[in-house]
Amino acid sequence: MARFRGRLHDARTATVLGRWLGLAIAVCFLTGLASHVLQTPPDWLAPRLPSRPVWGYRLTQGLHVSTGIVAVPLLLAKLWSVSPALFQWPPVRSVRHALERASVAVLVAAALLELALGLVNIAQWYPWPFSFRRTHWALAWVLMGATLLHVAVKAPDIARHWRRRRADPDAADRRSLLRGVGAAAGVLTLVTAGQSVPALRPLTLLAPRRPDASAQGVPVNRTAAQAGVGRLAVERWRLVVLGPRGYALTLDELRALPQHTARLPIACVEGWSVSADWTGVRLRDLLDRAGAPGDARVRVVSAQSRGAYRTTEMGPTYARDGLTLLALRLNGSVLSPDHGFPARIIAPNRPGVLQTKWVTRIEVMAR
Structure with a gap:
């Protein structure tokens, strides 16, 4: 068997790196949980989802992606620090050791796959036939469960090496290693976080x-062509609002209604976000005209012919928020086709995939 040598392949180094990696995994999990709930809330929670702060999703998803990127060098360093233990012989020495090995195997596999899928998603490259969102969500629970099991099994060792020993001949070398790993994580943050942190954009x-x-100052994830939306004939386009007093509006009639401008961020699951000036009609004004109850949920239907988000729903906290608009203009200009011409939804604290473009119908849902 190959023998691994190196003074920093020890429990103290693994414990320190494990603290950092565990924190990154926890932040990733919690912010990912927030994103999942906002996108697919359970029925009991949907009417209560908060529309404020307006920058909430921008913050949580930016943290999610940034900590996922930071976790890459931390995971590699952690694996390096424990590499001798991965090749010990015999591979299993006791029940406790078997549990430890099993948790490590699941933890390493889940972490590598979860981070790889996340990085590929940031680049919007999907070379697989399965749903990224469902797979990423399921793996997150596997990774979190394996992490907690591993911590429980290794708790005695973690407690023993949590604090630095007074007489530690390897302290200087360990500090150098940790500084190097920290520097790598910091550099990765600086050169990627600019897609969600404006102050860091020069370093992106x-x-x-x-x-x-x-x-128009806002990225496009899905173009009109990709969504199967042809050139919409303005003279034939109608916004249909279904409710107790349903009605339909032409684009000129919609433009003639009171217009409001709101500066709101749009944030996507890939981690990018940007604030923009959106101008249009308040959704609550359209709902009031249709006689919608104040606590009604709303379904928004797009002209796109395919895609998982052709229809979206929003609870009353979003629908009745004064900043939620059926936007007609972006940063002072008429929406381009790729940005949802002739009309799109923009709402505070809402994932970008739910900011429906090419809106043709708004439905007041039965309570």
Whole structure:
């Protein structure tokens, strides 16, 4: 058997790196949980989802992606620190050791796959036939469960090596290693976080999105062509609002209604976000005209012919928020086809995939 040598392949190094990695995994899990709940809330929670703060989803999803990227060098360093233990012989020495090995195997496999899928999603490259969102969600629970099991099994060792020993001949070398890992994580953050942190945009070298260099100042994940939306004939387009007093509006009639402008961020699951000036009609004004109850949920239907988000729903906290608009203009200009012309939804604290473009119908849902 190969023998691994190195003074820093020890429990103290593994414990320190494990603390950092565990924190990154926990933040990723909690922010991912928030994103999942906002996208697919259970029925009992949907009417209560908060529309404030307006930057809430921008913060949580930016943290989700940034900590996922930071976790990559932490995971690699952690695996390096424990590599001798991975090749011990015999592989299983006791029941406790078997549980430890099993938790490590699941933990490593889930962590590597989860991070790889997340990085590929940031680049919007999907070379697989399965649903990214469902797979990412399921793996998150596997990873979190394996992490908790591993911590429980290794608790005695973690407690023993949590604090630095007074006489530690390897302390200087360990600090150098940890500083190197920390520097790598910091550099990765600086060159990628600019897609969601405006102050860091000049340093954005590796992020796949540059919001400030996009058409109308906002990136486009799904173009009109990709969504199967042809050129909408303005003279034939109608906004249909279904409710107790349903009605339909032409684009000119919609433009003639009171217009409001709100500066709101739009944030996507890939981690990018940007604030923009949106101008249009308040959704609550359209609902009031249709006689919608104040606590009614709303379904928004898009003209796109395919895609998982052709229809979306929102609870009353979003629908009645004064900042939720059926937007007609973006940053002072008429919406481009790729940004949802002639009308799209923009709401505070809401994932970008739910900011429905190419809106043709708004339905007041039965309570």
